[in-house]
Amino acid sequence: VPTNCRIQHRGNFSPQFRIKNPMGECRGGWRKWKGKCYSEHGDHPWREGEQMCNRHQAHIWQPNDREEYQWVEQNVMRHNTWYWLGTICNSEGQNTNIAAFFTASGEDMRQIQQRLNARMHPGHHINNHSHPCMMSHRNNNSWRWQYHHQHGHEGRRIVCEAPLG
Numbered sequence: 001v002p003t004n005c006r007i008q009h010r011g012n013f014s015p016q017f018r019i020k021n022p023m024g025e026c027r028g029g030w031r032k033w034k035g036k037c038y039s040e041h042g043d044h045p046w047r048e049g050e051q052m053c054n055r056h057q058a059h060i061w062q063p064n065d066r067e068e069y070q071w072v073e074q075n076v077m078r079h080n081t082w083y084w085l086g087t088i089c090n091s092e093g094q095n096t097n098i099a100a101f102f103t104a105s106g107e108d109m110r111q112i113q114q115r116l117n118a119r120m121h122p123g124h125h126i127n128n129h130s131h132p133c134m135m136s137h138r139n140n141n142s143w144r145w146q147y148h149h150q151h152g153h154e155g156r157r158i159v160c161e162a163p164l165g
Contacts, residue, residue, distance in 0.1 A: 087109065
């Protein structure tokens with residue numbers, strides 16, 4: 001994540017955590033799918049949600065393709081509400097090009113976007129300070145492949161994603 005990517009409303013937070021000790025197996029309450037573990041958690045601002053996931057050697061979930069998105073939506077998410085995604089800002093100012101965004105986990109959004117084919121909702125953008133976070137709404141076809149921008153200080157549900165080692 002570039003150093004100029006900051007959540008302005010949360011103390012200029014920039015996620016830099018990297019997983020060093022992947023889970024050996026999914027712990028109680030975590031669901032396993034294709035070499036990763038997923039767990040839903042309550043409402044948190046983006047920064048606190050990411051830090052909570054980090055304590056489990058995980059990051060806020062960023063869907064890598066439509067199959068994963070639909071599996072998590074149906075098997076992990078339990079509430080028809082907004083969920084933070086693991087996307088955090090871009091370094092180009094206001095932007096709607098999802099391939100230019102960064103993830104807290106360091107995954108390459110250019111590759112993810114080729115498989116996911118999502119888009120920003122009309123009138124929404126991501127930037128590197130005041131609207132750096134994206135979220136999606138579970139079981140809402142109007143928002144399923146369209147992302148909503150947000151400041152990051154609002155409480156939203158979290159899905160943590162942890163790789164298996």
